[in-house]
Amino acid sequence: MTDIIVIGAGVTGCGIARELARYDWKVTVLERASDVCEGTSKANSGIAHAGFDAFPGTMKAKLNVEGNRMMEALSKELDFPFRRNGSLVLCFDEEDRPKLQKLLEQGQKNGVKELRIIEREELKGLEPNISDNAVAALYAPTGGIVCPFNLTIALAENAAVNGVEFRLNTEVQKIEKIPEGYRVITNQGVLESRVVINAAGVYADRFHNMVSEKKIRIIPRKGEYCLMDKKVGNFVTRTIFQLPTKYGKGVLVTPTVHGNLLAGPTAVDIDDYEGVNTTRSGMEDLMKRAGLSVEGLPSRQVITSFAGLRAHAVTENEDFIIGQAEDAPGFFDAAGIESPGLTCAPALGRYLTALVLEYLPAAEKKYFVAERKGIPSMALAGPEERKRLIQENPLYADVVCRCELVTEGEIMDAIHRPLGATTLDGVKRRTRAGMGRCQAGFCSPRTVEILARELGKDMAEIGKNDEGSEFLTGYNKDGIV
Amino acid sequence: MKKELVIIGGGPAGLAAAIAAKENGVDDLVIIERDGRLGGILNQCIHNGFGLHTFKEELTGPEYAGRYIDKVLELGIPYKLNTMVVDLTQVSEGADAESGNEKADEAACRVQSGSKLVTVMNRQEGLYTIEAKAVILAMGCRERSRGALNIPGYRPAGIYSAGTAQRYVNMEGRMPGKEVVILGSGDIGLIMARRMTLEGAKVKLVAELMPYSGGLKRNIVQCLDDFGIPLKLSHTVVDIKGKERVEAVVVAQVDERSTPIPGTEEEITCDTLLLSCGLIPENELSGNLGVEMNPVTNGPRVNESLETDKQGVFACGNVLHVHDLVDYVSEEATQAGKCAAAYLQGRLSAGETAEPGKAGKQIPIRAVDGVRYTVPASLDPHRMEETQVVRFRVGNVYRDAAVEVSFNGKVVSSRKKKALAPGEMEQVILKKTDLEQFEGLEEITFAIRRS
Numbered sequence: 001m002t003d004i005i006v007i008g009a010g011v012t013g014c015g016i017a018r019e020l021a022r023y024d025w026k027v028t029v030l031e032r033a034s035d036v037c038e039g040t041s042k043a044n045s046g047i048a049h050a051g052f053d054a055f056p057g058t059m060k061a062k063l064n065v066e067g068n069r070m071m072e073a074l075s076k077e078l079d080f081p082f083r084r085n086g087s088l089v090l091c092f093d094e095e096d097r098p099k100l101q102k103l104l105e106q107g108q109k110n111g112v113k114e115l116r117i118i119e120r121e122e123l124k125g126l127e128p129n130i131s132d133n134a135v136a137a138l139y140a141p142t143g144g145i146v147c148p149f150n151l152t153i154a155l156a157e158n159a160a161v162n163g164v165e166f167r168l169n170t171e172v173q174k175i176e177k178i179p180e181g182y183r184v185i186t187n188q189g190v191l192e193s194r195v196v197i198n199a200a201g202v203y204a205d206r207f208h209n210m211v212s213e214k215k216i217r218i219i220p221r222k223g224e225y226c227l228m229d230k231k232v233g234n235f236v237t238r239t240i241f242q243l244p245t246k247y248g249k250g251v252l253v254t255p256t257v258h259g260n261l262l263a264g265p266t267a268v269d270i271d272d273y274e275g276v277n278t279t280r281s282g283m284e285d286l287m288k289r290a291g292l293s294v295e296g297l298p299s300r301q302v303i304t305s306f307a308g309l310r311a312h313a314v315t316e317n318e319d320f321i322i323g324q325a326e327d328a329p330g331f332f333d334a335a336g337i338e339s340p341g342l343t344c345a346p347a348l349g350r351y352l353t354a355l356v357l358e359y360l361p362a363a364e365k366k367y368f369v370a371e372r373k374g375i376p377s378m379a380l381a382g383p384e385e386r387k388r389l390i391q392e393n394p395l396y397a398d399v400v401c402r403c404e405l406v407t408e409g410e411i412m413d414a415i416h417r418p419l420g421a422t423t424l425d426g427v428k429r430r431t432r433a434g435m436g437r438c439q440a441g442f443c444s445p446r447t448v449e450i451l452a453r454e455l456g457k458d459m460a461e462i463g464k465n466d467e468g469s470e471f472l473t474g475y476n477k478d479g480i481v
Numbered sequence: 482m483k484k485e486l487v488i489i490g491g492g493p494a495g496l497a498a499a500i501a502a503k504e505n506g507v508d509d510l511v512i513i514e515r516d517g518r519l520g521g522i523l524n525q526c527i528h529n530g531f532g533l534h535t536f537k538e539e540l541t542g543p544e545y546a547g548r549y550i551d552k553v554l555e556l557g558i559p560y561k562l563n564t565m566v567v568d569l570t571q572v573s574e575g576a577d578a579e580s581g582n583e584k585a586d587e588a589a590c591r592v593q594s595g596s597k598l599v600t601v602m603n604r605q606e607g608l609y610t611i612e613a614k615a616v617i618l619a620m621g622c623r624e625r626s627r628g629a630l631n632i633p634g635y636r637p638a639g640i641y642s643a644g645t646a647q648r649y650v651n652m653e654g655r656m657p658g659k660e661v662v663i664l665g666s667g668d669i670g671l672i673m674a675r676r677m678t679l680e681g682a683k684v685k686l687v688a689e690l691m692p693y694s695g696g697l698k699r700n701i702v703q704c705l706d707d708f709g710i711p712l713k714l715s716h717t718v719v720d721i722k723g724k725e726r727v728e729a730v731v732v733a734q735v736d737e738r739s740t741p742i743p744g745t746e747e748e749i750t751c752d753t754l755l756l757s758c759g760l761i762p763e764n765e766l767s768g769n770l771g772v773e774m775n776p777v778t779n780g781p782r783v784n785e786s787l788e789t790d791k792q793g794v795f796a797c798g799n800v801l802h803v804h805d806l807v808d809y810v811s812e813e814a815t816q817a818g819k820c821a822a823a824y825l826q827g828r829l830s831a832g833e834t835a836e837p838g839k840a841g842k843q844i845p846i847r848a849v850d851g852v853r854y855t856v857p858a859s860l861d862p863h864r865m866e867e868t869q870v871v872r873f874r875v876g877n878v879y880r881d882a883a884v885e886v887s888f889n890g891k892v893v894s895s896r897k898k899k900a901l902a903p904g905e906m907e908q909v910i911l912k913k914t915d916l917e918q919f920e921g922l923e924e925i926t927f928a929i930r931r932s
Contacts, residue, residue, distance in 0.1 A: 227628070231768075274724060277635045280741075304628030306636065383600075386608050394604040399515065399565040403765075439626035441642040445649055459655060464638040468725035471638050472649065473752065474656045479681035 002026045003360065005184055005193040007172050007207055009033075010041040011148065012337045013199035014155035015345035019353040021162035023362040028193070029156075029164060030186060032171040034466045035426045036419060037152035039201045041342070042429065043225070043276065043308025045265065046256055047239055048144035049340040050087055052107025052115060058319040061110040064340045066347035068142060074346050078158055079374035080150035081257040087143030087239035088118075088127065090134040090250075090293055096243050103138050103243070114141045127236050129294045143239055145257040148342055149429035150374065153419070155345070158372040160418045162365070169467070172200075175210045181330050182211065195360055197332045197352065202273045202311045204321075204335035211328040216321055218336060220273050220309040223265025224282035226290075229301040229437050233259040240293045251289045253297065258432065263290035263297065265308070276307045303437050310338035322348065323355055330359060375413040375431060379405040400450070401443040403436025411447060415454045422455060424448060425465040444471070483612045485509035485825050487599045489566050489766065490619035492521020493807050494798020494814040496549035498617045501818025503556045507825055511611070512553070512560035513601055519553065519560060520546030521621055522644065523807065525651045528672055530699075534808035545807060561603060568600040569616070569766040571791060597770070597794065615793040615821045618767055618781065619814065622760040622799040624669070630758055632664075634721030634730075643669040643757040650676055658753025662730050663687045664718045666694040666701070668805065668904075670757020675704035677755075684708075685749055688716040688732050690739055693878040695759070695904045697805055718754065719746060727752050760803045770794065777854040778802040784843055785860035785869050786820035786829055787813065795821050802856050802872070805906045809872065813856075816870075829864065844922055851875050851882075851929030853903075860925075862916035869911045871927070875901045879929055884909060887926040888919045901929065 004020055006013045009031035020027045033039070048071045054060035075082035091100045100117060107115045118139045123130055126139075160166055167188065174185040181194040198207045205218040228235075233255050242250025253263050266282045283305055291297040313321050313336020321335040334352055337344070376389050378396055389396040395409035414421045414430035421427045424434065427447050434440030434447065448471060452459040463469035486507050488495045491514030499512050518524060523531070526542025533539060536548065553560065572594050597616045602608040624642035641649075641657055647669065649657045661677050663670045666689040674684045687705060692715045694701055705712050713732070719741045720731035734745035762780040764772075772781045773790040780801040781789040788795050797817035798810045823829040843859040855873045879901040886894045886909055893915065901907065909927070916922060 226631075277721075278633045280631075280633045280719065283631055283633060302629060302631060303626065305631065305633075383608065386602070390602065390607045394607070397565075397602040397604045397607055398563060399567075399602075402515065402565065405565075405567065437626075437629075438623045438642075439628050441624050441626060441645050444645060445653065449653075459653070463725075466725055469638040470726075472655045472657060473659050474681075476650060476654045476656060476680040478656060479659065 001180060002028050002191060002193045004028070004195040004197060004356065005030060005182070005191060006197045006199055008199040008201055009036040009156060009166060009168075010039050010199065010201055011037070011152040011155065011342055011345040012334050012348060014152050014159060015349035016197055016199055016334060016352050017159035017164045018155040019349035020356070021159045021164050022365055022368050023353070023357070024365055025360070025362050027164045028191065029159070029166045030170045030172055030184070031166065031168050034169055034423055035421065036156040036166070037149050037429060038465060040308050040311065041148055041152045043306050044148055044223070044339070044342055045225070045252060045254065045262065046145055046148045047087070047252070047254065047340070047342070048082065048146045049343045050107065050115070050140035050143040051110050051112045051340070052103055052138065052140060053340065054110065055317060056106060056109040058317055059322050060319055060340065060344070063320070063344035063347040063351065065111045067340070067344040068144065070346045071144060071146060071343070075146070077370055078154035078372045080154045081147040082144055083257050084142060084144040085238050085255065086139065086141045087241060088123070088140075089138040089241040089243055090131065091136045091243050092131070092133050092245070092292070094135055096245070097136065099243050100136060100138050107138070107140065112140060112142060115139070127238060127240070129235055129296070130240070131293055131295055133292070145239065145254060146342065147257050151342070151345070153430060154372055154374065157418050158369070161372065162368055166419055172207065175207055177211055177328070195330045195332065195356055197334065197356070199334040199337070201337070202309050204311060204333065208325060208333055208335060211331050212325040214326050216333075216335060217314040219269050219312045219314060220275065221312040221338065222268045222270050222275060222282075222307055222309055224278050224286055224305065224307045225262060225264030226283060226287060226299075226302045226305045227256070228261035228263070228298060229303050230259045232261045232298040232301045235261050235298060236294060242289075242293055251286050253290045253293050258435075261298070261301070263287060269312070273309070276309060278305045278307050282307070304439055311336055312338050322352060324359065332356060375410050375417070378407050378410065379432070400446050401433035401436060403438050404432040406431045406433040406443075408450060411450050412454065415451065422451070423463050423465050424451070424471075427451065482609060484511055485613070486615045486617065486821055487597070487611055487613040488512045488617045488619055489569070489599070490514065490521065490621055490798070490800070491516070491519040491560055491562075492619065492621050492798065493523055493546060493549065493810045494621070494800070495521070495617070495619035496546070496553055497811040497814035498619055498797055498818035498821070499558050500549065500552050500556060501815040502617070502822045503558050505819050505822035507822045510558060512558065513564050513566055513599070514560060514562050515565045517563050519550045519562070525644070525648050526672070527651045528676070531807050534806065535811055549811070561601070564601050564603040566599055566601050566766055567608070568598070569770045570598045571770055572596045572598065595792065615795065615825055617817055617821055618789075618794065618796040618800050619798050620763045620766060620800045622762045622803055624756065625759045625761060627756055630756065632718050632721060635724055637721070637723045637726050639723070639727030639752050640721065640754045640756070643667070643673045643755045646755050647673055647676065650680055656680060656682060658682060660685060660751040661753045661755060662718070662732070662749055662751045663755045663757060665689060665756055665758035666696050666712060667757035667759060668696040668700050670755060671696045671700040671704040673755055673757070674710050675708060678708050678710065682753075684710050685751055686710070686732065687712045688718060689714050690717045690735060690758075691715070693902060693904075697904055698902070717741060721754065722748075727754055730754050760799065762800045762803065764800060767796070767800070775854060775858060778856070782858045783856060785857050785865040786824070787817040787857065788820060788824070788829075793824055802854065805904065809906060812870070813872070844916070844925055846871065846925045846927060848873060849926055849928045851877060851879065852927040855927050860911070862913060862922065865913050865916070867913050869913070870908050871911055872906055872908045873927055874906055875903055875929055878902050879931065881932050883930045883932065885928045885930045886911070887928070889921070889923055890926065895930065
């Protein structure tokens with residue numbers, strides 16, 4: 001019998017696990033995929049939203065503003081990339097000004113600081129490439145950009161270092177109520193726990209509905225994105241949103257914290273909980289709509305596209321579903337965590353932990369280690385830092401990924417850390433190897449080789465992500481008699 | 482560290498450039514190679530057909546590279562392996578700066594204005610800067626990725642650029658798939674269609690977006706036709722299926738604007754999709770240096786000396802423009818090496834600053850009417866050798882057309898061609914005497930004329 005089981009190792013589950021780790025509980029995180037950050041957390045805008053979007057009084061509003069405030073200190077504590085670049089919501093039509101004003105007031109009610117409306121001239125001054133059609137904008141200097149992978153991985157690693165057990169490749173199949181708590185049946189055996197926390201993303205409704213009669217419903221809402229080359233990463237410096245118009249909710253154009261340019265997402269409700277495929281129409285649509293925000297969107301610089309699924313909960317006030325299920329004591333939901341879920345994660349973890357403490361009191365750990373040091377980045381290091389790193393470990397001079405300047409030393413770190421990478425995608429998300437303009441064309445064979453060597457496996461056992469995604473199918477001339 | 486000449490890249494271009502520079506009197510030079518061996522991408526091109534022009538025999542890629550590597554060793558040209566150039570900058574003119582430049586080696590107290598600072602790193606020597614009087618860019622190119630092609634669908638394992646698959650098969654002896662569809666009929670894709678077949682895979686189809694192949698005719702014959710592999714022109718991949726591993730791709734016909742035609746979709750079961758959809762010169766370092774680029778080639782703009790707009794910085798091979806045959810790379814690189822030597826020995830008079838009437842005037846070469854670009858993009862009749870090879874590619878397939886060269890709008894030569902295709906590089910040789918004799922030459926034009 002364990003104290004707490006968290007289902008799902010996305011940013012929400014990992015954010016919760018990291019806060020739970022402060023207390024004397026036995027905590028296990030169950031994750032279906034082969035790594036943390038394999039679902040929605042890996043395919044989103046990477047935005048630390050300011051907090052003007054959500055209706056005042058909702059959990060979304062509260063946790064967003066709080067999470068945004070926490071992000072900077074957390075990024076230092078856990079060593080992940082974050083930058084407060086500010087965000088702008090563009091208004092293209094004088095008629096829409098009341099909407100802009102309403103958004104401003106909503107933000108102020110939510111407690112967003114420094115919000116103001118700026119006029120075309122100031123807007124052009126801030127962002128020279130902004131569309132000539134923009135008449136005004138809501139400016140939120142507190143908006144930020146964050147690396148969604150490193151945020152999630154940092155939370156997970158720090159939780160792991162503080163005693164949280166992560167079971168990967170472990171898919172929850174069934175949850176049953178037992179007198180002491182819950183029996184959780186997985187593809188890797190049966191576990192029992194006093195408390196279950198449901199952070200299962202688009203699957204959260206299934207698990208909730210296994211134990212509760214108060215049914216909830218999650219709809220996967222697909223969002224497609226196009227990522228552009230670092231060459232055009234400074235095309236805009238702030239995150240550019242659009243006011244929703246009669247043509248629908250707008251898409252954003254933003255620099256990423258790593259210096260690429262990102263456009264997206266679309267918003268299409270789908271039935272397939274695994275439907276992370278991109279579509280021609282989706283990509284065309286998003287680039288067209290992103291093009292409304294700026295003059296001359298460099299669409300020819302797209303280096304990759306991807307899609308993620310928002311876990312949209314069908315509720316009255318469009319809010320998250322957070323807290324203990326009414327008719328299932330000890331079963332806590334963190335469900336329907338769509339945007340701004342990434343921003344909320346640190347605050348959500350803290351909030352939910354407080355709720356669990358009321359249900360299952362525990363003492364604070366005496367030895368909690370709050371700090372985590374990330375993998376050094378040769379690409380970001382200055383000349384002296386680079387020299388120092390190479391002196392420490394010459395493998396930091398051995399470049400594997402030329403586009404993003406990632407070295408063998410960094411890849412080795414990624415593999416040998418707590419919750420280390422075991423897949424190509426795992427290495428990619430931890431180090432950026434393969435995230436550049438050639439999209440792993442040159443480095444993937446070498447990364448596969450290093451993974452195999454370090455994990456004591458054959459290259460044929462190394463995959464992109466989950467089982468079945470291995471790269472090699474055999475030896476030359478295998479099929480020839 | 483100081484060097485007269487640094488050659489960035491130890492592939493076919495870098496090797497030939499280094500040999501030419503050395504043979505023309507540059508002794509203080511070094512080749513910087515990021516891989517563990519010299520030869521570049523030729524090392525994984527184990528098929529034959531290389532060197533027909535240069536050596537009048539059919540060599541494999543490694544054999545062809547071997548000829549040049551042997552020469553490099555024989556001449557005692559220094560090279561550094563597993564060494565990455567992480568930055569390339571120039572000391573600004575007139576700034577005989579103290580080495581306050583943070584990238585400079587501490588030993589190099591003073592750097593000369595106009596010097597190039599090549600920051601490199603490797604496992605043995607760490608990170609340091611080489612101050613060079615001249616640099617030859619020979620970094621080669623990369624393949625266009627799935628993302629850059631905007632192919633929709635899932636993102637499973639089993640999607641490789643043709644070159645990546647080539648490395649697995651030819652270098653590691655490992656197969657990246659069993660049932661293959663290839664998108665793009667570039668030369669690497671065609672070569673890999675044959676290689677995968679020879680190694681036991683089933684290549685089901687090569688689909689090409691354009692109404693013509695992007696590869697050499699001989700490769701279509703030898704790699705597809707000889708093995709009964711179908712080639713569908715004006716077709717593309719419109720969807721990729723399979724969540725962990727590719728399970729199928731959907732191929733559709735496209736119209737003349739390359740837009741898929743609804744109703745023509747065909748799902749093809751396969752576990753592998755290889756992409757051979759064009760090569761992109763790797764000019765990130767050139768960008769750091771601020772070299773002027775040609776948006777058509779994605780390579781630097783160069784003059785007759787293969788010199789970029791930055792004095793003492795030369796470019797050759799696939800970093801300059803994508804070639805079809807390595808023989809031409811070697812030829813071009815040889816010229817770059819010679820010119821770099823001439824520059825270092827003060828024999829290459831400076832461009833615009835020279836006296837009037839003598840060297841100094843760059844005549845632009847304009848590519849029009851079907852000619853996409855020329856290399857060089859301009860030339861100085863006084864500075865050029867007795868002859869100058871001008872290489873170019875055409876933008877479409879032409880039958881019985883003529884390559885027309887004009888001086889100031891006046892046609893001076895017209896050469897009939899049975900066939901011209903975008904996949905094959907063309908060349909015209911200009912004579913110094915012809916250019917010098919033409920009064921008031923302001924502009925050279927290259928065009929295709931249909932008969």
